[in-house]
Amino acid sequence: MTSVAFDLLADGAYDAAALVDGTRVLTRGQAREMADGIARFLGDGTKKLVMVDNPRSLSGALAYVAVLRAGHAVMLMEAAGQGDAPRLIERLRPDVLMGPSCVRAADASPHYQRHVREVPHGGVARWAIGADPAALAEDLALVARTSGSTSEGKLVRLSYDNLVSNAAGIVAATDIRGSDLVATSLRLDYSFGLSMFHSHLVAGAAVGLTTASPTMDRFWTDVERWGVTSTGMVPSTVRFMLQDPESKARLSVLRSLLVAGGPLQADSLRRLREAVGPQGSVFYMYGQTEATARMTCLDPELAAEHEGSVGVPIAGGRIEIRGPDGLEVGPGRRGEVYYKGPNVMLGYAVTRDDLALSDLCGGELGTGDIGRLRDGVLYLEGRVDRQVKVLGEKVNLDAVEAAAVSALGGTAAAAVLTEPDQVHLHVEGGPESLKRLRAWGLAGLGIPPGCLKLRTVAHLPRTPSGKVRYHSLS
Incomplete structure (x- = not known):
């Protein structure tokens, strides 16, 4: 049966911590009640596309949780990406804009009410004028943006099943425990940061809401104050941390460190594991927004034996290496990486009309990456579109x-x-x-x-x- 909602707060005791913001701690029970109040604010059972800004604020995080619990579709917009907001609003015509930045971005649009409403538990909202003729696919949960390293980013349609399956796979692959607390070191409007938010809440763990980066002293102040056990880094942040003389003392308090978002040299991973120390674990992962977040994970216990690899598929996933003819090649041979799993996107979107489309991918994704499989472990060797003739x-x-x-x-x-x-x-x-x-x-x-x-x-x-x-x- 296809999922049409995602309750990030389903598990865990009422009085267990869920969201931490500054000195305020919301329990899972409190967060559920607040999210239900926001869901009631969104109205009847008509499925809506809701754009939510600043999800690393308490009001933004609650709004996001509420939209998914109520079975609506959502697009997140961090403050750093607000310059894109007017263009995306015109392309996708969200039914509701939540948060001050999104509300302001529609000031010049004739498609939204002038009246601004107060959202329960913080923030403001602006509603579209009339009903949009393009309905939303019943299982559409999230419109996510790719990072756009070799081109401008794309919009990806993700289903509730995509989110549920990927969160469960990440929980299992990275050993997330109910006692953990993850700090939001990465933007939530991109897949890596958002997947940490999903997987920790699903596991009954807590999320510390911060907009600071591990490259900033303020981030480590939050880590100490909240008792953070886990966070995530991209390779550029790892390189910075390895040059920081304080990194060993800072990283040594973590139980787990999640690394993804691009290639990282084996030597850097070795040095990072040494900095974290024997009490912590470094999980190196490979993923794409088109697969919700992550597709493989290198277990720390296998890191020395399979140095230079990105690990094995998360639960429910499968990797194939295919040659130019589209056929699967033998072990150790080089080719394009294909991924199969329940976390593969429904497809891309350009306009609001595309949000009504059904699944166009069938659970299979050609990643555009080049790699090899050795003993079931994936080694990446670059991008198909980065091969040139000279x-x-x-x-x-x-x-x-x-x-x-x-x-x-x-x-x-x-x-x-x-x-x-x-x-x-x-x-x-x-x-x-x-x-x-x-x-x-x-x-x-x-x-x-x-x-x-x-x-x-x-x-x-x-x-x-x-x-x-x-x-x-x-």
Whole structure:
């Protein structure tokens, strides 16, 4: 039977902590009652698309929980993404806008009431004028955005079954316990951060609401004050932490650290495990928004034996490696990674009309990533769309980057094909970085002579989830 709601607070005792914000702690019972009040505010049983802003605030988190409990569909909008709000509102025509930023974003739109209503338990809302002719698919739960590292981000349609199955798989893969408390170190309008919110609440654990990053002192103040046991990091944050002399003391208080959002060198993972110490566990994961959040997880106990891998599929998932002919290849052979599982999206969306569509993927996703399976463990080797021809030779730009980063001892680099037969390698830092790279030997990058240009940048442009924005480099 298809799920048409998702109760994140279903399990756990009434007086168990659910949401922590500053010095305020909401129990699961209190949060349920508040969410029910917001659900009543949304009205009758007509399914609505609700845009909720600032989900890492208490009012935003409660609104999000309420929308899912009531069986509506939701799109989240963090403050950092508010510049996109007017465009997304016009494209998707949400039935209700909740939160001050979303309400303001519709000031110039003729499709929304001028009147602003007070939302129970905090915040404001603005309603659409009249009924939108495009109904919503019954099982639509979430419209999520991809991070857009090689292109502008896409809108992904996720079902209630997608959310439920992925949360359960992550709970099992990362050993989340009811006694845990996770800090929202990542934006919730992207899949990695939101999956931590889902999986911890589903497990009966608590969520500490903070907009601070682990790169900020304020974040670690919250960790100490709340008794945080778990948090998440993307590779760019990991690299920062490994350079921070205080990182070992800070990371050592965590029971588990979740890492995803892009490739991370095996050496960096080793150093991160050492910093966390024997009392904690580092879970390295691979996922895409199109698969709700995460598809594989490297168990810490397997990390040494399968160094450089992203682990095995989460419960209910299956990985296949396929060749150019679309057929599955044998163990150890290279090809495109395909994922099958109940967490695979319904499909993409461009306009409101697309939100009425049924499942177009059938539980199967071509990831666009290149990889191999060895003993059932997945090793990634770059992106299909990052393979280019230079003077007739096939060049994997991700492999070029990996070689440069290794030669530079972890300094970030990004390779792009800017014109035919011309690869630009952007390296963070100054002239000393290029000097080290030249001393190592540029031939090791695998680019035909005369086709490589080196450039330095203070900081590579990145998406909110920490991935390099390749389309911003030239």
